[in-house]
Amino acid sequence: MASLFGKLIVLLALILQNRGDVFGNAVEQKIYVKLNNTSPCVRLLNSTHQIGCQSSISGDTGVIHVVEVLSDLDWVLMAGPNPPYMVLLQGELFSSDFWFTLSVSVRVLFLSLSLSLSLSLSLLCSGVYSDSYGPQYSHCNRTLWNPLGDGLSYEDFHFPVFMMRDENETSVIKKVSSVLFDSLAVGGWLRHASFHGLENIDSIVEIGQVGLRNGSKLWIHSDPISRKNSSVNEEVILSVCLSVCKTPAAQQSGFSQPLPPASFQRFLKARPIPGVVLTDHQLAFNNRFYESSYDTADNLRVSYPSGLSLEQQLDFITDTARVTERHSLTHSFRETSLYVSSSSSSSSSSSLLLLLLLLLLLLLCCHGFLIQSNNSWFRSLLSQELQSILVDSPLSITLLSPPVRVHPPGPVLANLTGTCDQPHPGPVPEPDKNTGPTKRYLYEYLWVQGEVSENTSRPGSYCVRAAVRLSKAISPAFELKDYRSTEYSTWTESRWKDIRARIFLVASKELEMVTLAVGIAILVVSLLVTYFVSSKADILFTSARETTTAAY
Amino acid sequence: MTVAVFFGCSFIAFGPAFALFIFTIARDPLRVIILIAGAFFWLLSLLLSSLVWFIAMKASNDKDQQLQRGLLIFGVMFSVLLQEVFRFAYYKLLRKASEGLAALSEDERSPISVQQMAYVAGLGFGIMSGAFSMINILADSLGPGIVGIHGESQYYFLTSAFMTMAVTLLHTFWGVVFFDGCENRRWWVIAVVVALHLLVSGLTFLNPIYEGSLPPAYVILVSMAVWSFFSCGGSLQNIQQFLTCRKNDAGSEVAS
Numbered sequence: 001m002a003s004l005f006g007k008l009i010v011l012l013a014l015i016l017q018n019r020g021d022v023f024g025n026a027v028e029q030k031i032y033v034k035l036n037n038t039s040p041c042v043r044l045l046n047s048t049h050q051i052g053c054q055s056s057i058s059g060d061t062g063v064i065h066v067v068e069v070l071s072d073l074d075w076v077l078m079a080g081p082n083p084p085y086m087v088l089l090q091g092e093l094f095s096s097d098f099w100f101t102l103s104v105s106v107r108v109l110f111l112s113l114s115l116s117l118s119l120s121l122s123l124l125c126s127g128v129y130s131d132s133y134g135p136q137y138s139h140c141n142r143t144l145w146n147p148l149g150d151g152l153s154y155e156d157f158h159f160p161v162f163m164m165r166d167e168n169e170t171s172v173i174k175k176v177s178s179v180l181f182d183s184l185a186v187g188g189w190l191r192h193a194s195f196h197g198l199e200n201i202d203s204i205v206e207i208g209q210v211g212l213r214n215g216s217k218l219w220i221h222s223d224p225i226s227r228k229n230s231s232v233n234e235e236v237i238l239s240v241c242l243s244v245c246k247t248p249a250a251q252q253s254g255f256s257q258p259l260p261p262a263s264f265q266r267f268l269k270a271r272p273i274p275g276v277v278l279t280d281h282q283l284a285f286n287n288r289f290y291e292s293s294y295d296t297a298d299n300l301r302v303s304y305p306s307g308l309s310l311e312q313q314l315d316f317i318t319d320t321a322r323v324t325e326r327h328s329l330t331h332s333f334r335e336t337s338l339y340v341s342s343s344s345s346s347s348s349s350s351s352l353l354l355l356l357l358l359l360l361l362l363l364l365c366c367h368g369f370l371i372q373s374n375n376s377w378f379r380s381l382l383s384q385e386l387q388s389i390l391v392d393s394p395l396s397i398t399l400l401s402p403p404v405r406v407h408p409p410g411p412v413l414a415n416l417t418g419t420c421d422q423p424h425p426g427p428v429p430e431p432d433k434n435t436g437p438t439k440r441y442l443y444e445y446l447w448v449q450g451e452v453s454e455n456t457s458r459p460g461s462y463c464v465r466a467a468v469r470l471s472k473a474i475s476p477a478f479e480l481k482d483y484r485s486t487e488y489s490t491w492t493e494s495r496w497k498d499i500r501a502r503i504f505l506v507a508s509k510e511l512e513m514v515t516l517a518v519g520i521a522i523l524v525v526s527l528l529v530t531y532f533v534s535s536k537a538d539i540l541f542t543s544a545r546e547t548t549t550a551a552y
Numbered sequence: 553m554t555v556a557v558f559f560g561c562s563f564i565a566f567g568p569a570f571a572l573f574i575f576t577i578a579r580d581p582l583r584v585i586i587l588i589a590g591a592f593f594w595l596l597s598l599l600l601s602s603l604v605w606f607i608a609m610k611a612s613n614d615k616d617q618q619l620q621r622g623l624l625i626f627g628v629m630f631s632v633l634l635q636e637v638f639r640f641a642y643y644k645l646l647r648k649a650s651e652g653l654a655a656l657s658e659d660e661r662s663p664i665s666v667q668q669m670a671y672v673a674g675l676g677f678g679i680m681s682g683a684f685s686m687i688n689i690l691a692d693s694l695g696p697g698i699v700g701i702h703g704e705s706q707y708y709f710l711t712s713a714f715m716t717m718a719v720t721l722l723h724t725f726w727g728v729v730f731f732d733g734c735e736n737r738r739w740w741v742i743a744v745v746v747a748l749h750l751l752v753s754g755l756t757f758l759n760p761i762y763e764g765s766l767p768p769a770y771v772i773l774v775s776m777a778v779w780s781f782f783s784c785g786g787s788l789q790n791i792q793q794f795l796t797c798r799k800n801d802a803g804s805e806v807a808s
Contacts, residue, residue: 025688025692027688027689027699028692028695030699030701030702030708031692031697031698031699031701032697032701061696503701504695504696504698504701505698505700505701505706506554506697506698507554507706511557511698512554512557512560515556515557515560515561515564515710516557517560518560518564519560519561519562519563519713520560522563522564522568523563523571526568526571526572527567527571527574527575530571530574530575530576531571531575534575534576536797539790539794539797540781540786540790540791540794541667541785541786541790542787
């Protein structure tokens with residue numbers, strides 16, 4: 001009997017538990033609207049500064065106020081009777097002009113609404129140019145690369161900022177513009193990336209932003225400071241420029257112009273290496289959305305004719321990928337395999353090959369990364385178990401945690417620049433013995449699954465030898481445990497377990513007080529009535545009643 | 553800030569039950585036992601009826617809203633019937649216990665009358681029923697928000713509390729009347745209690761039109777209070793005496 005009761009109680013607990021799961025707490029769903037499609041601004045710290053946003057330890061709550069014109073902000077700052085406010089902002093108004101006044105006076109949370117005309121938050125004046133190296137180019141004295149950027153991503157805010165990605169959610173917020181806003185977060189840590197110099201680099205050709213070319217022009221930038229050294233200058237002109245500059249579309253930027261922001265600058269910090277950077281812009285960026293989450297296919301004007309299937313889109317050469325009318329790609333990129341022998345080749349064929357490389361990179365950049373990474377070409381490059389990283393949406397280049405062993409750019413570049421060593425799968429060959437002990441591990445070997453052709457079920461896989469590497473993005477400062485380093489990046493990100501935002505209505509003070517008053521009144525009245533009735537119970541209930549004191 | 557709402561709703565929902573417990577039950581251990589056992593019997597009935605509803609729900613199509621609502625109505629009605637069955641079962645158990653207690657006592661009389669047991673059993677049912685109705689809502693009332701963002705009434709917590717109070721007291725009065733009906737073999741009384749219980753539960757399906765569920769529930773509450781008062785041996789003269797007695801006491805205090 002007892003065990004039966006025990007089982008019944010356990011069953012009751014299970015059922016009650018299940019009921020909760022089934023409904024997902026129905027009352028809570030009546031009260032809160034969760035905002036699911038948001039991107040929060042996080043806290044980034046290095047050894048000396050912090051940037052980004054944060055919230056209070058248990059979250060922030062504020063009254064929603066929709067700001068559509070700048071004058072609405074005055075109400076928030078001065079006239080609003082119930083601070084703090086959660087300000088819902090249009091993207092156009094999102095600039096640094098009013099930011100500091102807002103951040104000083106009240107505690108606010110921002111949400112960005114719609115796309116703005118230009119939204120680039122970074123302001124790039126760092127790099128190799130400093131007071132000791134080319135002071136005339138430091139602090140953007142000579143060229144402002146990103147004039148539309150207002151550097152907001154490098155500012156420090158003491159309140160949380162969210163970006164709304166869903167129009168439906170923003171319209172809900174606008175509808176209920178007298179509600180409160182609540183957000184919760186927990187903290188953590190993450191490491192950031194930086195580059196590490198290599199010793200045996202002959203020269204560098206860096207392909208920067210090449211997607212938005214005006215009139216199909218490509219600009220070639222070089223560093224004027226290092227080119228003052230005659231041997232470096234010679235190397236740049238002879239070996240690097242010879243192959244690249246012959247390309248019909250390429251044009252050199254002025255000698256006195258500094259390098260644009262590029263990874264090449266980091267190499268120059270180590271030693272003066274000859275090299276160039278190829279971009280689509282001569283002076284300021286053509287991309288209005290540099291380092292912005294609005295840097296998408298639509299904003300870059302990448303479009304395919306309607307009616308093309310995904311596979312047809314892969315083959316289609318968009319206007320962005322077309323260099324000149326005469327030099328468009330003549331055969332399918334999937335059949336081409338590029339060969340680049342070394343970085344110091346001066347033959348004219350390497351210029352065409354470099355051009356092809358550029359075109360292919362543009363093609364894959366435009367589709368696999370901007371439209372959909374889960375396409376047949378990417379799938380053919382990765383083995384079965386690694387294909388889970390491909391998605392039916394643009395592939396974003398973000399920090400991955402935990403880091404993956406293979407990331408699509410790697411096999412793509414390997415396939416484009418490497419040599420096919422074997423036509424069929426076999427053991428990975430020995431490192432190249434002919435290149436000597438110092439260059440023993442110059443190449444990496446990658447197995448490419450290949451396409452699944454219609455004739456056979458086995459994919460035509462092969463091995464690719466390429467000088468392509470995937471390295472972990474860890475700053476040397478962390479490997480050296482030099483957390484105060486000024487030489488290497490010490491950026492960290494505060495890793496939040498859960499950043500949530502939700503909207504709800506709050507009771508008016510009157511309702512709360514009335515509820516409490518009524519409750520207290522009922523309690524007091526009940527106590528009084530019960531006391532009096534129970535004390536006179538023998539008068540009120542006269543039928544045969546037993547005594548109330550049963551002390552047996 | 554909504555701690556105010558939490559306490560306000562708790563006092564509304566459980567104030568009368570708490571007062572009744574403090575002044576009429578707490579000092580007598582036997583009544584406490586009967587109360588808790590009564591609560592447990594109600595819990596058992598809820599368990600079994602939930603099981604039936606849960607199985608029916610899982611076996612049916614999740615997406616069909618009409619069907620799910622129909623199943624819910626069926627579940628509630630079945631639960632009401634099962635609660636009354638368990639009330640009858642508890643009556644039987646208490647009768648047996650009463651005989652046992654009478655045998656144990658010195659003067660062959662049970663230390664507690666059937667009417668007192670009826671009242672305590674009813675209150676036990678009511679407290680447990682109220683707890684299950686209200687605890688979940690009270691927990692959410694502690695948070696910063698109130699119901700209303702989807703257009704529902706902002707008085708949700710308040711109306712839930714009042715309904716809970718009504719149901720708690722109704723269970724108490726139904727217990728008294730039910731046991732009286734069983735004692736005197738008046739089966740129509742039982743039928744009326746069951747019907748009224750079904751009616752009050754059914755009216756809650758009219759929510760959020762609270763005018764449809766709360767006022768009728770309170771009307772039924774008042775009429776049940778009157779009925780159970782009279783079935784306990786109360787009468788209008790008693791009320792008169794009760795009120796005049798108080799005046800007499802006041803007079804005697806002044807005189808002496």
